[in-house]
Amino acid sequence: MKSLINRIYILVAAALLLLSASCSQTKKLAEGEVLYTGVKKMKIETAEGVKLEGAQSSAISSPLSYPPNNPLYAPYVRSPFPVGLWVYNWNIKKEKGLKYWLYKKLAKKPVLISDVQPELRLKVVDNAAKDYGYFGVEASYEIIPNKRNPKKAKISYHVNIPKPYMFGDIAFWGWKGRMDSLLQRTKQRCLLIKGTEYSVYAMEDERARITQLLRNNGYYYFQSDYIEFLADTTREKRVADIRVALKHGVPAIALQPYKIGKVELVLEEPDQSGTPDSLSYKEINVKYMKPLGVKPKVLARSMHLLPGNTYSFRRQNRTQTSLARLGIFKYTNVDVTRTDTAKTEEFGKLNFGINAVYDLPIETEIELDVSSKSNNLLGPGLIFSITNKNLFRGGENLSFKLNGAYEWEVGDKQGNSKSGLINSYELGVNVALSLPRLLVPNFLKSTKDFTERTHFQVGVDFLNRHTFFRMISFTGATSYDFQSSYRVYHSVTPLKISYTHLLRTSSEFDETMENNPAIAMSFKNQFIPSMSYTYTYDRGATSRNPNRFYWQNMLMSAGNILSAIQYLSGNHKGEGKTIFGNTYSQFLKVTSEVIVYRKLTENSLIATRFMGGIGYAYGNSEVMPYSEQFYIGGANSIRAFTIRSIGPGSYHQKSDNKTAYLDQTGDIKLEGNIELRFKIAGDLNGAVFLDAGNVWLLRNDSKRPGGEFKLSGLLKEIALGTGFGLRYDIGFIVIRGDLGVPLHTPYKNPDKHGYYNIPKFWNGLAFHLAIGYPF
Known part of the structure; x- marks a missing residue:
């Protein structure tokens, strides 16, 4: 009965929606109100030689791209079924029942011409154009009523963009003493370049550069708001000479550089248990609860704020980042206090108190999933992992991972009634050790402060494909992950060894392999000694550029070093080489993947991906291992x-x-x-x-x-x-x-x-x- 009632409700709702198709979209509009139905035409013309780039074009067109009700392709095309407007124009007499429920859920208030405010939008366009140096924009709009219904109208816009102003001479003005010396010494890094197009955004970037420069050279209290730009356009037509000036009335503490005084690091246990103690290491006072949960030298390696040094925001940020990357602290806080110093002293002093609260040392994770495959196998999978996040008191992660999966056949196309009893399962264990640094010689280490980790991993996996085969696999690997810049990531695996061994095969599987010799070779017992390098460039989306670009390339080589060693040892055979009585694979594999996200509106984007790869087996192998194909x-x-x-x-x-x-x-x-x-x-x-x-x-x-x-x-x-x-x-x-x-x-x-x-x-x-x- 309940199911029948639900169907009746659905049929009634569908009938009401169909009836609403004949309803007017402007029925409830008051006198003088006009329904906005989108943009008829948006004509943006530019002066000769002017070409609007992506960000410039978007800044000028976006304010005019106001969507109407039920947009299909905003702001030009509406959906032919403006359900929200139809429902809005219903006559609702009772605030109950199905019709009222539909009204509350589906009704959309009409977007009026008065809501759009085209005059105000043209002013926004004018301001946006000025931000890019286009002064003197000519803009107009026209309201175009609907011929059949004068209560509906579209808007056409016409915008004429003149030639832009260019940056002229750039000078630093009003700076004194040490500040002026710093700016003059780094003048070649100024982001305002004579002869380039005037841009407010370039000036904002220059303001940020100067602020960062000063804060990294002792000026702790300096803020970007203390910088102003003065433009002079009288010297030459459409050229703006810029003075980068220090504002009047800047607080005295912002104009004084500071050195680091006392540095105190407090290590807190989540439950405040233990006996309080302290130690001094490289002039840093460390307070903690016994026993000390991290090695002093590890803390020293993470501390970049040292007593006596000139204050640097970069060093403060590096300190917090380095402590966080250890992975043993839940969070860190920095408290800064200014000490009273004599007025005749050039530098002031700042004392730093850093609070770091330990995270729980043991982390467990359970992951459950259900897979459905093209060979009609369906079943659950379970991964259980446990991680010690501070094994040797240096942020080392030791993790044990157990994984299992069970699958059964759900759709035997040959009509076997016992297909549901056919099952496969997989069991595996993996042990991994991850260190928050690179274990390489010192001359290979980078001085840049980016994420670095060294990984060691060993694992074994048992796979049973019922009626086909049983296989066991062993894996061991060493890898390094690091960054060379904010956008570039590297992963180097100098050694990875995999070994697969077929324990048992069925007659059906053997028959398949006999009919497919190339596939049979990829399943044979073999070692896979390989090395690989992965390069990743990731330009993330920002408020200035919301479009993300991601590019990853991987090169893998297997068996070549081992083959070269055996060749130098006198084994000149091109194939058939073995190690521990088993053939090893020899191949090269290259992959590349490009992903681009392009934002269209606040609520939509286009995501594209192109990827390609090629693998070539040679020497000791005729085909790549099945797992690498x-x-x-x-x-x-x-x-x-x-x-x-x-x-x-x-x-x-x-x-x-x-x-x-x-x-x-x-x-x-x-x-x-x-x-x-x-x-x-x-x-x-x-x-x-x-x-x-x-x-x-x-x-x-x-x-x-x-x-x-x-x-x-x-x-x-x-x-x-x-x-x-x-x-x-x-x-x-x-x-x-x-x-x-x-x-x-x-x-x-x-x-x-x-x-x-x-x-x-x-x-x-x-x-x-x-x-x-x-x-």
Whole structure:
């Protein structure tokens, strides 16, 4: 009965919405009110030789891009179904019932021409143009009534941008003594350059540079507001000479440099337990509760504020950052007090009190997930980890991680009634030690204050694929992570050794390997001694530039050093070399990925990704190990296809083949994605996406016809899919659901020819439930 009532409510609601389609959108407008229906035309003309760049163009067009009700492509196109306005114009007589509930949920107040305030918007445009040096902007607007309904109107804007003013002579004015010396000594770093376009933002950057310079040279109390710019435009047409001046009335304490006096570091236990004690190390007084939870030399390495030194904001920031990077403190606070000094003394003194509160030393984490794979396996996975965050009293992290997964077959396409009993499982243990510094010779260490960590890791993993195989894998690795600048990250793995060993195989698996020799070689028992380097450039979004650019490149080499050692030892065989009686892999692998986020409006952006990779096995190997081969499809790839369900090239297995996913890998990968992300309501966001890509083989494989990479016919071998998705962002986690729709498969379909070769639309849909964004 309850289900029937719910259906009736839905039908009634749908009927009410259909009836509202005939309602007027302007029914409740008062006399003189006009509904704003968007921008008819936005004409922005520039003087000869003037070209507005991205930020300049956005600053001028954004104030005019006010969206109307129910925008489809703001501010020009509205949705043909302005449901919010239709519902707003209902006659609500009772504040109860379904109709009133719908009204409260769906009604949207009309956006009026008076709300838009076009005159005010043109003034905002004029001010924005002045910020970039375009003085004397000519702007106008026109209200264009709707021919059928005069209570509706659009707005057209016309903006004429003149030639910009240029920076002329730049001079520092009104600075005295030590301040003036500092500015003159660093004048070549001034961000205001003669002959470049006048810009308020360049002056703000110069103000920040000067403030940072002074605060790093003792002027603790100096603020950017104490700097002003005086422009003189009388000397030459459209040229502004700039004086960078010190304001009048700046407090005396801001004009005096300071040295560091006493430095006290207080280490607090969360529960205040222990016996109070203190020690002095390199003139720093340390107060703590016995026993001391961190080595004094580790603290000294993190302390950059030393008594007697000239105060530097950079050193203060480095001190707090270094203490935080140890990973053993919950938070740190810095308290600064000024001491009374004689007026004749050039420098004042600042005493520093630093409070650091210990975090809990042991951290545990449990992660549970459910996976669904293209081979009809479904099941839960569990990861349990425990970490000691201060193993040797120096911020060293020792973690133990246990992982397990269990899967069962949920859809046997051959009609086996016992398919639900077929199961697979995976068990693993991993031990990792992470140090908050680089364990390298001193001459390789950087003096820059960026994140540095050294990692050691060993692990073992047991994998059981019921009716196929049992495999055990061992892994050991050493790696270094560090930064060379605020945007550039490096990861170097000088040594990683993996060993895989098949414990048992089934007759079905053996038959598959016999029919696919190339795949069989990738599954054989082998060592993988490798080294790799990853370079990452990440220009994050800022208020000035909201567009993020991310570029990551990885180079991996396996077996080459070992092969060279054996060659120098007299083993000149090109293949068949072994270590401990097992063949080792030899290959090179390169990958590159570019991600760009371009913000469109406050609530929408375009995210694009392009990635490619190539791997080449040689010498001691004919194919790369299976774990290093490329695959495509799935929740974070081409979402119209399940993982490992397409490729290599135009090769295709029958859909009822359980082992099809084993040979749908390749040596080359190309993939491109573009996604429009937008806010729907509250924490609910939407996306429309287009994905394309495939994997290929470098060498011809007769068992996988059509898999080899060739330029001829390449476009036809790129799978294409589209779709839409919902993302629920609850802050610390994003729950994502994507419905993919295939448009083109790289293989031929006998039931449908041409480029759009999907025979049945509904049979090709793929739904993915995932955590986080795909890229």
